[in-house]
Amino acid sequence: MYRNFKMVPRLVFGRGAFNQLGKILEDRRGPQGSAMIFLVDDVFKTGALAGRIPAGPRDLTLWVNVDDEPKTAYVDHLTELARQNAERTGGAPAGVVGIGGGSTLDLAKAVSLMLTNRGSSADYQGWDLIQNPAVYHVGVPTLSGTGAEVSRTTVLTGPEKKLGINSDFTVFDQLVLDPELIADVPATQRFYTGMDCYIHCVESLAGNFCNPFSRACAEKALDLCKSVFLDEPADRDADLMMASFLGGLSIAWSQVGICHALSYGLSFELGLHHGIGNCVVFDYLEAYYPEGVADFRRMQAKHGVELPRRLTADLADARIERMVDVALVLEPLWEHALGSGWQSVMTREKIRELYLRM
Ligand code: NAD
Numbered sequence: 001m002y003r004n005f006k007m008v009p010r011l012v013f014g015r016g017a018f019n020q021l022g023k024i025l026e027d028r029r030g031p032q033g034s035a036m037i038f039l040v041d042d043v044f045k046t047g048a049l050a051g052r053i054p055a056g057p058r059d060l061t062l063w064v065n066v067d068d069e070p071k072t073a074y075v076d077h078l079t080e081l082a083r084q085n086a087e088r089t090g091g092a093p094a095g096v097v098g099i100g101g102g103s104t105l106d107l108a109k110a111v112s113l114m115l116t117n118r119g120s121s122a123d124y125q126g127w128d129l130i131q132n133p134a135v136y137h138v139g140v141p142t143l144s145g146t147g148a149e150v151s152r153t154t155v156l157t158g159p160e161k162k163l164g165i166n167s168d169f170t171v172f173d174q175l176v177l178d179p180e181l182i183a184d185v186p187a188t189q190r191f192y193t194g195m196d197c198y199i200h201c202v203e204s205l206a207g208n209f210c211n212p213f214s215r216a217c218a219e220k221a222l223d224l225c226k227s228v229f230l231d232e233p234a235d236r237d238a239d240l241m242m243a244s245f246l247g248g249l250s251i252a253w254s255q256v257g258i259c260h261a262l263s264y265g266l267s268f269e270l271g272l273h274h275g276i277g278n279c280v281v282f283d284y285l286e287a288y289y290p291e292g293v294a295d296f297r298r299m300q301a302k303h304g305v306e307l308p309r310r311l312t313a314d315l316a317d318a319r320i321e322r323m324v325d326v327a328l329v330l331e332p333l334w335e336h337a338l339g340s341g342w343q344s345v346m347t348r349e350k351i352r353e354l355y356l357r358m
């Protein structure tokens with residue numbers, strides 16, 4: 001059986017595309033002029049973008065803070081605020097719009113799902129547990145690399161695990177990809193999130209679930225990443241945005257691998273963000289991805305990025321064990337990277353050993 005692949009049905013791409021957001025949303029509001037819920041990274045609260053958000057009087061703008069990566073409790077809180085706005089304005093929201101990096105896009109996806117599904121978002125961490133379609137939701141990335149704009153997951157940290165809400169309903173209904181929005185990302189953040197895309201491609205290509213579709217996307221995205229971070233092409237923002245999109249498509253069709261499995265453990269236990277966590281881990285995976293790690297180090301050197309070291313040296317044993325537990329939950333990633341007998345290759349002891357080197 002081949003997978004029946006759900007994709008983002010509509011997207012607008014190009015410099016200044018953000019100016020079209022108002023019109024796109026207008027078409028969804030219906031005759032009652034139903035409200036939109038904007039979830040916007042609070043880094044933009046004081047900048048020029050704040051004044052360009054096409055919010056009307058019934059709409060709600062929630063400035064979201066992503067100092068910590070999205071937690072299920074935060075999603076539940078934001079959903080409650082959106083529900084209260086619906087009561088105040090006398091009608092269900094017409095849509096949810098996420099404007100920000102991967103964290104904000106994931107929050108927007110999660111809120112759009114939780115507006116139509118009962119209980120806590122923690123109840124839905126896993127694969128295909130969502131029962132009802134989400135509210136119409138739009139993604140507007142301001143940072144490129146995660147591929148969250150195209151994926152069928154929203155990665156959340158819950159009380160027990162860091163695991164996405166994976167479902168066809170999670171996928172955005174509309175994307176607005178405007179390279180101008182990523183122009184002012186601080187250089188180090190841009191590197192970390194850009195390397196997330198690069199690692200998606202390396203991992204997608206070097207695994208058992210790779211196929212002509214995922215390979216085509218990953219190869220192009222990998223070339224774009226290397227060009228952006230080694231050659232500095234003229235339109236590097238557009239190139240990076242395109243790489244993120246294609247890298248995301250590639251892993252949606254294939255899978256990520258060892259770096260992501262280990263990085264989830266680091267992030268769950270140490271609160272390390274996804275991009276930087278991946279960079280930390282990837283540097284220790286030469287044995288598995290030799291060419292990928294060599295090019296990664298060239299890009300790192302060119303951008304003068306120093307990675308944190310000795311993160312696990314003084315950690316209590318129980319915490320290392322928890323990290324191993326989180327990594328081991330991600331079975332499809334291990335199977336993609338190492339095959340169906342992966343448990344005999346990647347033992348608890350081996351994972352522990354890798355963590356202790358970091
Ligand atoms: P992020 O969204 O966590 O943002 C990182 C920092 O960059 C924040 O401080 C943010 O305020 C800032 N920022 C964002 N846009 C900016 C801009 N234009 N100018 C200046 N600062 C800006 O970073 P990220 O790397 O894009 O996302 C990481 C998150 O994405 C993690 O939570 C991870 O779990 C998730 N993720 C999701 C998927 C998915 O498929 N859903 C895939 C990979 C990662």
Ligand code: ZN
Pocket residue numbers: 146196197200260274278
């Ligand atoms: Zn990633």
